[in-house]
Amino acid sequence: MFKKTLLMGVLAFVLTPIWSCAEQPSLTLNEAQDDTDLPRLDRMDIFDIQWVSDPRISPDGEKIVYVRNGMDIMEDRRTSTLWMIKPDGSGHVKLTDREVDESSPRWSPDGSRIAFTSSHEKHGSQIYVYWVEESKVSRITQLDNSPGSLSWSPDGEYIAFSKHVDESEPRLVDPPDAPEGAEWHDPPRVEDRLNHEADGSGTMPYGYSHLFVVSAEGGAKRQITSGDYHHSGKPEWTPDGEKLIFSANRHEDWEHEFRNSEIYSADIQSKEITQLTDRYGPNDTPRVSPDGETIAYLGYEDQIQTYQTTNLYMMDIDGSNDREIETGLDRSFDNIRWDEDGYGIYMVYEDEGVNQLSHTDPNGNVSEVARQLGGTTIGRPYTGAPHFSVAENGMIAYNRTSETYPAELAVKQKGGDEDRITDLNADLLNNRKLGEVQEVWYESSEDGFDIQGWIMTPPDYDPDREYPLLVELHGGPINSYGPNFSPTLQLYAADDMIVFYPNFRGSTGYGEDFGNELYHEFSGAEYQDIIDGVDMMVDEGHVAEDSLYVTGGSAGGTSTAWIVGQTDRFNAAVVQKPVINWISKTLAADNYYAYFDHRYPGQPWENPMDYWEVSPISLVGNVETPTMLLVGDDDLRTPYWEARQFYHALKLRDIETIYVEIKGSPHGLTNHPTHFMAKVDHVLAWFRKYRD
Numbered sequence: 001m002f003k004k005t006l007l008m009g010v011l012a013f014v015l016t017p018i019w020s021c022a023e024q025p026s027l028t029l030n031e032a033q034d035d036t037d038l039p040r041l042d043r044m045d046i047f048d049i050q051w052v053s054d055p056r057i058s059p060d061g062e063k064i065v066y067v068r069n070g071m072d073i074m075e076d077r078r079t080s081t082l083w084m085i086k087p088d089g090s091g092h093v094k095l096t097d098r099e100v101d102e103s104s105p106r107w108s109p110d111g112s113r114i115a116f117t118s119s120h121e122k123h124g125s126q127i128y129v130y131w132v133e134e135s136k137v138s139r140i141t142q143l144d145n146s147p148g149s150l151s152w153s154p155d156g157e158y159i160a161f162s163k164h165v166d167e168s169e170p171r172l173v174d175p176p177d178a179p180e181g182a183e184w185h186d187p188p189r190v191e192d193r194l195n196h197e198a199d200g201s202g203t204m205p206y207g208y209s210h211l212f213v214v215s216a217e218g219g220a221k222r223q224i225t226s227g228d229y230h231h232s233g234k235p236e237w238t239p240d241g242e243k244l245i246f247s248a249n250r251h252e253d254w255e256h257e258f259r260n261s262e263i264y265s266a267d268i269q270s271k272e273i274t275q276l277t278d279r280y281g282p283n284d285t286p287r288v289s290p291d292g293e294t295i296a297y298l299g300y301e302d303q304i305q306t307y308q309t310t311n312l313y314m315m316d317i318d319g320s321n322d323r324e325i326e327t328g329l330d331r332s333f334d335n336i337r338w339d340e341d342g343y344g345i346y347m348v349y350e351d352e353g354v355n356q357l358s359h360t361d362p363n364g365n366v367s368e369v370a371r372q373l374g375g376t377t378i379g380r381p382y383t384g385a386p387h388f389s390v391a392e393n394g395m396i397a398y399n400r401t402s403e404t405y406p407a408e409l410a411v412k413q414k415g416g417d418e419d420r421i422t423d424l425n426a427d428l429l430n431n432r433k434l435g436e437v438q439e440v441w442y443e444s445s446e447d448g449f450d451i452q453g454w455i456m457t458p459p460d461y462d463p464d465r466e467y468p469l470l471v472e473l474h475g476g477p478i479n480s481y482g483p484n485f486s487p488t489l490q491l492y493a494a495d496d497m498i499v500f501y502p503n504f505r506g507s508t509g510y511g512e513d514f515g516n517e518l519y520h521e522f523s524g525a526e527y528q529d530i531i532d533g534v535d536m537m538v539d540e541g542h543v544a545e546d547s548l549y550v551t552g553g554s555a556g557g558t559s560t561a562w563i564v565g566q567t568d569r570f571n572a573a574v575v576q577k578p579v580i581n582w583i584s585k586t587l588a589a590d591n592y593y594a595y596f597d598h599r600y601p602g603q604p605w606e607n608p609m610d611y612w613e614v615s616p617i618s619l620v621g622n623v624e625t626p627t628m629l630l631v632g633d634d635d636l637r638t639p640y641w642e643a644r645q646f647y648h649a650l651k652l653r654d655i656e657t658i659y660v661e662i663k664g665s666p667h668g669l670t671n672h673p674t675h676f677m678a679k680v681d682h683v684l685a686w687f688r689k690y691r692d
Contacts, residue, residue: 338390
């Protein structure tokens with residue numbers, strides 16, 4: 001039986017008040033909230049939400065530069081600009097006077113300059129350098145494609161980066177020349193790659209990503225890597241400035257072995273590439289120790305299953321003495337950095353819905369540093385991207401979130417107190433009445449697993465009243481929710497609904513076995529995990545049994561479609577961007593090549609019934625629930641025609657249904673603020689139609 005456990009070196013996470021069926025005979029919701037004149041969150045408020053990402057503290061710990069993200073109401077898009085602040089919260093200023101998007105700030109080793117990338121209507125995305133003392137900025141590249149993964153050389157003279165190098169598309173025939181003045185259609189496009197498109201960007205350009213170096217004062221770039229392989233991971237310089245350490249997949253069958261990668265070194269002068277690891281599976285995120293003797297990195301040996309935890313390794317700089325750092329934590333590590341002493345490693349891992357920053361020494365002794373990093377996923381309550389950096393004096397800067405605010409900037413010394421030094425959303429969120437979030441644990445009747453979830457109550461919650469229940473299911477399915485700020489759920493709660501969002505089996509942050517419960521089983525026992533949570537809510541009398549609603553996106557949409565094929569107890573459902581037919585999904589989505597064996601046994605043509613039996617379309621003949629299908633017409637991850645299969649079947653059966661297609665939206669449905677609003681508006685409109 002899976003039970004929540006207190007991890008070594010991890011403090012138990014406690015919300016106040018705690019709502020836990022395992023420990024209390026009945027649920028105890030928050031008391032009625034004070035009656036004030038504050039308005040509830042409104043859909044137009046999303047244009048005022050701001051959040052912190054990629055905080056970078058200067059080497060001396062005296063300044064922090066970070067990316068300040070927001071929404072442009074006139075251009076209907078997300079924005080990102082660089083801001084500077086001191087660790088005590090003073091000196092908070094915009095870094096440059098530019099009004100274009102800026103990202104990826106990186107301090108030079110001596111702290112005198114900041115390299116960053118920025119998009120410009122005329123020049124495209126380029127690398128810029130900002131001189132801190134002089135407050136001057138200059139563009140130092142003129143690249144044909146966008147740069148990424150910036151990394152300063154130890155002497156501050158060069159910047160390494162990655163960039164795509166274009167190659168010609170294949171052709172089978174040469175079309176004739178059009179007569180002068182004629183308007184002919186474009187010639188056919190020929191495709192011969194396994195991986196050829198990506199949700200959100202469409203067809204990938206032909207060519208490969210490579211590593212380059214350029215003078216920090218500008219000049220000609222110099223390509224370091226070569227060959228028909230992609231090299232897009234962040235390069236790490238060795239302290240002597242002679243080599244780059246990076247992750248890539250340079251295996252002969254790299255297209256089909258897409259989960260396999262190794263750590264390599266490349267000599268800056270000779271460009272000779274040396275392979276340092278040899279483990280089947282992902283080996284990435286190399287970090288070179290300050291003394292240049294050790295490489296820390298992340299990876300695991302691929303066992304061909306749905307979920308595996310990512311482990312921490314160390315090896316000597318030449319690849320010898322490769323060893324796993326045994327921490328005793330059954331969690332997946334991410335975003336590692338050497339500590340200020342060059343001895344231990346800072347790392348982030350997700351633990352029961354919360355991103356935790358911890359420190360380990362080379363012997364695996366772990367201590368907690370900070371909790372609830374992230375908060376950059378504006379929409380649903382995912383943990384978001386946990387970002388942090390460490391100064392030479394041990395000061396740590398990171399983005400921090402909670403159920404009441406998205407990512408803000410915080411600082412602390414290891415073992416010291418946390419100071420949150422920004423409050424970008426104070427003027428908005430301090431003047432809105434929000435729903436309150438509470439934690440819950442309950443037991444699955446399927447096999448006794450402990451399941452964690454959260455409940456958001458409406459503003460002005462009245463404990464003597466029964467409320468409609470909206471169940472919101474996360475995507476992935478190898479993903480998780482947590483006690484994180486979510487405008488989507490706040491807008492649902494503002495419509496006088498209690499919102500329940502569980503981390504059913506398959507969710508991350510509960511260990512490898514729990515995350516791997518969906519191996520060859522999705523959709524399956526997670527259905528019972530969800531329904532048991534609904535039963536708990538109903539049995540305790542806080543929600544109306546005849547006013548239940550369910551929705552979710554991506555894998556959550558798939559689960560929603562599965563649920564209405566299994567039960568008719570929900571008044572209405574909204575199936576967002578789902579997989580409806582696993583056979584068509586795994587042969588036509590942008591990541592069509594990634595499912596066989598890891599998710600389901602064999603290929604669809606080898607075991608069609610295995611795929612069919614976990615497809616919601618197999619249950620469509622049972623559906624009686626009024627169901628909306630909500631998609632983006634540019635979605636390549638779960639293409640819109642997946643939802644149409646369910647919609648058409650329901651129409652043929654004369655079941656109440658509607659199909660909503662958000663134009664120009666990829667899989668996320670939140671790339672533009674108006675897409676976000678359209679999603680929430682349509683979910684609430686459909687549920688209102690069937691509310692008592």
